[in-house]
Amino acid sequence: MHIVVCIKQVPDSAQIRVHPVTNTIMRQGVPAIINPYDLFALEEALRLKDKHGGTVTVITMGPPQAEGALRKALSYGADDAILITDRAFAGADTLATSFALASAIRQIQKNMPVDMVFTGKQTIDGDTAQVGPGVAKRLDFQLLTYVSKVSSVLPKEGQIVVERRAEGGVQLLKSRLPCLITILEGNNEMRFATMPNMFRAARHAVKVWDREAAGITDEDVVRIGLKGSPTVVSKVFAPTPHTDPAEMIDVESGNPRDIADTVLAKMFTRFPVVAKEIAKRA
C-alpha cells in the first residue's frame, strides 16, 4: 500500500508578532514547524503502514527550507520525501496549490501507484481546509473529509471504511481506493522519532522537484503560482477595536458581593435582553 502524505511547513503562529506601527508580520526568528494538523495525517499513515505494510511518501510544496519539514517527517518513519519547489509556485492560492500538488502526485504514480493521499484538516497559516478537496477533485480520487478514524482497509479489494465527522453525527462511509482523506485532529498522537530513523532522515536524499519535474508543462504555467490563483489579497490590516473599552466596576470600595450586585444592576438596566433571558430561567 502506498500512501502519500501532504505536509506543509508553517511559521509557528503562536510566536508570530505583528509590528505595532507598520502592521506587518514580524517573521524574523519565528521558527518553522510542520503544520500541526498534518502530523495527525502522517501518524495515521504510519499506523496503516505498520498494519498493512507498504510505503509512506511525504511531499510538500514550498521554499527550499521546507526540506526541514520533510526530514522531520522521515525521522518519524516516512519512507520517502519530495520537495516541490520552484519560483513559479510562489503566491499560490488553494486552487493553484492543489493543481501543483495533484500534478506532482501524478508523477509519483508513474513510479508506484498511489492508493491513498492524506492531508491535514487545515493549515494554521492558510487555514482554509480547501487544498485536500481540491487535490482530490483534480486527481479524480474519492474524497473523504474530516475522517476521525480509518476503520478498515482491504488493499487488495481496494475497499475502505472510514468514520467521517458530519454535522450532528458521524457518517460511516464505505469507499474505494484510490482516495484522498483529510484527517481530523486529536485521534492519534505523533510517535517519537527513533534513533535509526533519525540517522536515516539525516542521510536520506530528499528529492527536489522543480516545476518540470513535478509534471507541469510550459502551457500550464498559468495554472500555478500567482498566475493560477483566482483570489487576490487586496488588503491586509490589523483588526481595529471598533468597540468601546469596558466600563470598569469600582472594586476599591466594595466586598465581592457588592461588586457583583453593582454589575448586575447596571447590566439589567442597560441590557433588557439579558434581564429577560435571566427571568426566563427563574
Next chain:
Amino acid sequence: MSEAPVKKGKRKFELDPRLASYKGVWVFVEHERGQVHPVSWELMGEGRKLADMLGVELAGVVMGAPGEETRRFCNEAFHYGADLCYLMQDDILKDYRNEPFTKGLTDLVNAYEPEILLLGATTQGRDLAGSVATTLKTGLTADCTGLTIDPDNRSLAATRPTFGGSLLCTIVTLNYRPQMATVRPRVMAMPDSDASRSGRIIEQPLGMVESSIITKVLEFIPDANQDKPQLAFADIIVAGGKGMKRPENFQLIWDLAQVLGAEVGASRPVVQAGWVDLDRQVGQSGKTVRPKLYIAAGISGAIQHRVGMSDSDCIIAINNDPNAPIFEFATYGIVGNAMTILPALTESFRQALATAKKAG
C-alpha cells in the same frame, strides 16, 4: 492565500465580458436530519444585503431527497430573504455525499450562472465548497468574517483572519465567476424571518444513478445530544481561562453556569490542559458564539479568543490584571481575583433569579 503578495492601492479592473452573464447571489441551504443548519439563514441575511447592493436576486439552493421536507426548506429560505430557490430532488441526495452534491451544485452553477455563491464553513460546506470551486476552477475564500461589495467594480470583497488571527485580509476574486466564500456559523447575525414572504422555485434534476456513485453511507451515528454542548447557540455562556489556575478552581465556572442555566466555555490553554472538552473551546480554532451574556473569568482576551466571542450582546470580564486586553472590548470590567468574584456573582445571580421568580 497567505503567501500572495500584497498589492496596495485601488486596482483598475474590468470584468471579462464573457463573465458578464453571471448574475445573482446564491446561498447553499445546508441541512442534515430534517433541519436546516442555522448558518444557512445567517448567510441568507448576509446574501440579502449583497444582492441589494448589486441590485440582483437572492437565491437559495436546496438539494435533498424528494418530499415535503425540501419544499419546507424552500419556504423557509423565502422567509429569510430569498427571492427564489433552485431545488434539486433525488433519493441519491438523501445523505450528504461529496460526489453527487458536487455534481449537482456544479451543474446548477453552470446552468444559471450566479456571480456569488456562499456556503457555511461547516464540515459539509467546506467539503462541498472546495470541490465545487476546484471543479469550476474559480476562487474560493474560506472562513470569512466580513462580506461586502466593492462599489468600484461590483466584486465581492471577502475579509478573513490570516496569520493565526493576528491580522485580517480582504480577498477578491477578479476574473472568475462565481465568486465563492464560506462563513463559519454564528459569525453573521441571524436575520428575522418574515412568514409573509414567498418566492419561485426552479427545479432541476440531478441526472445520476446510484450505481455510478462509489462512496456509500453505511450508517449515520447521531451525536448523543445530552453530552454535546450546544455552545454556538447558547444564550448565556460562562467561560474560564488559564487564569483559573487549577482544574479544581474551574468548578467555580460550572457553579455559576449551573445557576444561570448557561453553557461552559473555555480558552484554548484550558482545553489543551484537558480541564474541559474540545467542544467547549471558544475562538478562532474553536467555536464562534454570540450569546446575550458572556462572562469571561481569567481570560486575557487574545485576538484568537476575541474573534470567537466579541459579538456577544454583553460581556462581563473578570481579570486581576487591569491591563488585560479583554478590558478593551468587554462591556463591564472587574479587576479582581476570579476565585472570589465568581462565587459572589453566583450568589447575586441566584438572588436575582429568586426575586424574578417571586415577581412571576
